[in-house]
Amino acid sequence: MSLPDHHLTEGEVRIRAFHPHWKRLIGPFFALVLIVAGSGAAIYFMPAFEYVLYARAAVAVLAVGLLTVWSFVPYLRWRNTSYVLTSHRFTISTGVLNKSTDDIPMSKVNTVSADQTLMERILGCGTLNVESAGEHGHITLRDIPKLQDVRAELFRALDDAADGEPERR
Incomplete structure (x- = not known):
């Protein structure tokens, strides 16, 4: 290590x-759960309209961006601190x-x-x-x-x- x-x-x-200590990962874990649940619900319950595929793609891109900033980067910082x-x-x-x-x-x-x-x-x-x-x-x-x-x-x-x-x- x-x-x-x-x-x-x-x-x-x-x-x-x-x-x-692993407690540093509690916030990023809850962010991961909330972002995945929120974006999944937004994509699933989005009403059908002409540009629904673009709207779902926008939600997915936003979710990936938020996951990167609020979950993946803090995990990498924790993992690379020794x-x-x-x-x-x-x-x-x-x-x-x-x-x-x-x-x-x-x-x-x-x-x-x-x-x-x-x-x-x-x-x-x-x-x-x-x-x-x-x-x-x-x-x-x-x-x-x-x-x-x-x-x-x-x-x-x-x-x-x-x-x-x-x-x-």
Whole structure:
């Protein structure tokens, strides 16, 4: 996922690789259902008139356009956003057509904190805040699945990096 084995440095071990939580797809899924149901009903119940085929084609084209914008593009963004935690760095990769990759070296991480709303606790996700001694200084990662597990693994990786001996898995 996002960080192939040949991009790992010598002695670097992949600890966890994941996408944002699936809750990001709830809105696009409901949009898909509503657009398909609405356009299907519009095409089926359209009264017969001289240009009914053109009207049905226009509804279909409009539906495909809306599906692309409100369902397919958000799915592609979700699918092409990935987080990879290794023994040496935390990599954030985003982008569908243009790719952006940020690496946070374990040696530069200062503070890690987590926030969860009640709904996020129920769904098992949350927001991870990582402060580093880098150019940006603070990175907020929303909708991290299994937040507490990721946080614990990040702390283990930080401890191992501080000891100078990354844990082998």
